Amino acid sequence: MSKKKTDAPATPAASGAPAASNGIASGAAAAMLRAPAELMFAHELEALIQNDKYDKPPGWKMSPRAVLTYICGGKAGSLDISPKYIGYQRLVEIAISTLVTDRALLLIGEPGTAKSWLSEHLAAAINGDSTKVVQGTAGTTEEQIRYTWNYAMLIAHGPSHDALIKSPIFRSMESGSLARFEEITRTASEVQDALISIMSEKRISVPELATEVPAAKGFSIIATANTRDRGVNDMSAALKRRFNIVVLPTPNTLETEIDIVRKRVKELAANLELKAQLPAEDAIEKVVTIFRELRTGQTLDGKNKLKTPSGVLSTAEAISVLANSMALAGNFGTGEVTAHDIAAGLQGSIVKDEEKDKTVWHEYLSNVLKKRGAEWRPLFTACAEHNE
Ligand SMILES: Nc1ncnc2c1ncn2[C@@H]1O[C@H](COP(=O)(O)OP(=O)(O)OP(=O)(O)O)[C@@H](O)[C@H]1O
Ligand SMILES: [Mg+2]
Incomplete structure (x- = not known):
């Protein structure tokens, strides 16, 4: 029998409950050119959470099986869950189980093979928030991966917690949730390597404040990379070792x-x-x-x-x-x-x-x-x- 869940839902219900965990009110979804997955499929996520019979890993809104149903389709109670990713279910299972371990997930493949799409839906199902994203470009800096400062405050009062501007990855570490790193190989290798310490020690240090912030349970990273861009800034072996790689194929038939x-x-x-x-x-x-x-x-x-x-x-x-x-x-x-x-x-x-x-x-x-x-x-x- 299904356990009655008492936690707050991950996302607003279709009935219009306010505020998803990423702070966007559900009524706003209709006005958005493209609403994040957790708003577009709020009713499915809600039903999956309500009908979830299995244990949830720390920091997750639903069990790995419920995440799989959300991604590949199925039923939650009487509600049909539409498939989001169409392809090998096994790949999705591998991706989900990677996120239960302490390794990060790297989705690679040809352009347009749903790497970003799958990454967004995984974060939406697991955390009810797919919006903690770092977009990798040739101009991505280490500050965008770690943190930067509000310089006006920094100059006026020196380094302080209030002057700290945290990256999406930093915020995910604090809250024990997933951060997404899009097109990681477009970023210069030296900059990518800022992730190594974050991913091996699971903490981020802020030397200016003489402090270290440990990652809460549930923190992980889903990165995506395009096989066409890979040669440009190939990942260091040290960084690659910290990821489980799942290759998304072009549809086979x-x-x-x-x-x-x-x-x-x-x-x-x-x-x-x-x-x-x-x-x-x-x-x-x-x-x-x-x-x-x-x-x-x-x-x-x-x-x-x-x-x-x-x-x-x-x-x-x-x-x-x-x-x-x-x-x-x-x-x-x-x-x-x-x-x-x-x-x-x-x-x-x-x-x-x-x-x-x-x-x-x-x-x-x-x-x-x-x-x-x-x-x-x-x-x-x-x-x-x-x-x-
Ligand atoms: N197997 C699939 N199942 C469901 N949707 C798919 C699949 N393959 C491609 N799509 C659709 O293709 C579109 C593009 O996917 P997406 O942007 O995630 O590709 P990508 O792999 O991140 O590409 P790029 O390397 O250019 O960033 C999405 O709308 C997605 O729904
Ligand atoms: Mg993409």
């Missing part, structure tokens, strides 16, 4: 990728209030087919070798092509997505480098799409017109 794209386009369209009908099933299939063929450099039947364009043809790009085509259809068309709406999006996402990609796309159109017969004819004609 056409059907899986179509499922992901269909589901996300529907969610995006609802969120952005795009005034158009969802693209027809065969339009989704065609876009995903084109993406898969150009990505792998061969037709799905393996008979023709193809040149690949310079840009990344990820699942995420396919989602945005279809969302863009809906925006075109909704605003400048009849509301029904046409081959021309899709062709405009395809051209933009495939032809990134004007010279080279235009030729690759042209060759694909005339050597592959043109020969596919009547069913592909409208899309072929629209694409050929756009590529002139």
